[in-house]
Amino acid sequence: MTAVNTIRGPIDGADLGRTLSHEHLTTGAAGMERIPGMMGAERRAEMVERSVAALARVRQSGIDTIIDLTPFDLGRQAWLFDAVAERHEEHGVNIVCATGCYRWVPPYFWMWSEDEIAQxxxxxxxxxxxxxxxxAGIIKLAWDMEARLTEGRMPVRAAMEKVARGAARASKATGVPISCHTLATDELGTPLMDIFEDEGVTPRAVTIGHSNDTTDLAYLTSIAKRGANLGLDRFFSDDPEYVATRGGLALALAQAGYAEQVSLGHDAQPAGFWGRWNDTPRPQCWTLVPEVEVPWLRDHGASEADIDAMLVGSIRATFEAAASQKGATQEG
Ligand SMILES: [Zn+2]
Structure with missing residues (x-):
């Protein structure tokens, strides 16, 4: 048994079921709940209602678990997790919440060591x-175009690398997997995997996310060959061309034998502040994968085993691989 922390306490990895690998209840910025007028009692109540509605809706389409990849600096709201957990009977969805760090490393990490960040x-x-x-049941780590910025007194890349090494060490110490926001068009999974391998993290415990922002199969299979999970975890439209492109990528990877290393998600949120509060509730924000992409995959030749692998097995494997390395000492 692999214990996985959810917002209602630990469950067995075998009970995660069909899982969306990269979502959010809300996002914004650290401290946004303290900005006057941004998150008063009425807004908070609406955030809870929207979250519960979206969870109940996605449950209807057969999803059992949502991985919420919102670390503190992306506006994570512990009170919202508690409120949604209290109303579990109304939606029935497991939620795994995250520690970790988003793409703009906060200044208070700059002088910390990798081990202090890990702690x-x-x-x-x-x-x-x-x-x-x-x-938290998972570690979020972001690696985006800031990685290009290597000059100056406090180079951004050096700070990001330190946080990545901290994430690796925390993963090994706790047996919890790492899920990464990456800029796929810059192939940034590659330098990130170099760092994780250097730290001795089991590649299978790592998800290189937002990988369906590229269609470069050579890059994606190079990541899969190193043993990592590919998060095809952005899905924003039911436009047929969009569905065919993103679905086609998942299908191509399955046909190349990598279904067990592909996970699916939307990177969507029912109660977020990305840019601004969205005046239009979107209770269906997590339904494109189960109700559009998966049927497309079936129609185009994906087997039930492939779909099970992408929705169930791949994510479960990252938790199990992470758990198996717990406490292992660094060698490289
Ligand atoms: Zn995200």
């Missing part, structure tokens, strides 16, 4: 997020 992540996994919130 911050470890506390959120072992004791709870924000002190008294639910325990």
């Amino acid at each position: 911050r992540f470890i506390v959120e996994i072992e004791e709870g997020i924000d002190g008294d919130g639910p325990k």
Whole structure:
């Protein structure tokens, strides 16, 4: 048994079921709940209602678990997890919440060592997020175009690399997997895997996310060959051409034998502040994968085994691989 932390406590990895690998209840920025007028009682109540509605809706399309990849600096709200957990009977969806760091490394990490950063992540996994919130079940790590910025007194890339190494060490210490936001068009999974391998992380415990923002199969199979999971975790439209492109990528990877290393998701949120509060509720924000992409895959020759692998097996494998390396000492 592999225990996976959810916002209602640990469950067996075997019980995760059909999982969307990269979603959010809300996003914005650290401290946004303290900005006057942004998140008052009425808004908070609406955030809960929208989240519960979206969870109930996605449950109807057969999804069992959502991985919420919102670290503190992306506006994670522990109170919202607690409120949604209290209403579990209304939606029935497991939620795994995240520790980790988004793409703009906060200045207070700059002078910290990799091990000090790791320790911050470890506390959120072992004791709870924000002190008294639910325990994190996964480590979010972002690696975006800032990685190009290598000049100056405090180069951004160096800070990102330090956080990536901290994530690797926290993963090994706690047995929790890492899921990464990456800029796929710059093939940034490659330098990130170099760092994780250098730290001795089991590649199978790592998801290189947003990988369906590219159609470069040579790049994607090079990541899969190293053993990592590919997060095809952005899906925003039911436009037929869009569906055929993103579905086609998942199908091509399955046909190349990598279905067990592909996970699916939307990177969508029912109650977010990305740019601004969305005045239009979107209870269906997590239904394109189960109701459009998966049927497209079936129609175009994907087997049930392929679909099970992408929705169930691939994510479960990342939790199990991470758990199996817990406490292993670094060799490289
Ligand atoms: Zn995201």
